[in-house]
Amino acid sequence: MKLTPRDRKLVVAATRARKHCYAPYSRFGVGAALELEGGTIVTGVNVENCSYGLTVCAERNALTTAVGKGLLPGKFTALAVVTEADAVVSPCGACRQVLAEFGAPDTRVVMHNLKSGETQLTTLGALLPHSFTPLSLPR
Numbered sequence: 001m002k003l004t005p006r007d008r009k010l011v012v013a014a015t016r017a018r019k020h021c022y023a024p025y026s027r028f029g030v031g032a033a034l035e036l037e038g039g040t041i042v043t044g045v046n047v048e049n050c051s052y053g054l055t056v057c058a059e060r061n062a063l064t065t066a067v068g069k070g071l072l073p074g075k076f077t078a079l080a081v082v083t084e085a086d087a088v089v090s091p092c093g094a095c096r097q098v099l100a101e102f103g104a105p106d107t108r109v110v111m112h113n114l115k116s117g118e119t120q121l122t123t124l125g126a127l128l129p130h131s132f133t134p135l136s137l138p139r
Contacts, residue, residue, distance in 0.1 A: 079108070080110040
């Protein structure tokens with residue numbers, strides 16, 4: 001997959017958001033940007049807590065913000081995740097599962113590393129094949 005102007009716009013939004021992360025324990029700042037149907041971009045950052053299990057990842061932060069703005073399942077079209085590490089970082093397993101609730105398997109995911117400048121492109125379906133979604137539940 002090739003980086004599109006839309007991808008670049010999401011990376012810029014996630015990079016700007018990342019400046020506001022709260023990561024005093026890990027010092028591992030993450031910014032995320034979701035594109036909703038219609039082109040609206042919603043951002044999120046990781047917010048750590050001294051009780052580590054209560055930390056919220058940037059991707060889930062962006063998603064819950066989008067839900068507060070009316071996002072419904074299946075209605076976001078792309079995601080960018082930006083970090084500054086030794087390698088490109090993908091969403092954690094918990095984020096992948098939550099993202100699968102609101103995105104389609106072909107939803108584009110852009111992972112960008114500020115340190116190296118490297119970008120990787122994938123889809124939600126590739127990140128979480130055979131995902132458990134609302135369609136998995138009995139009706």
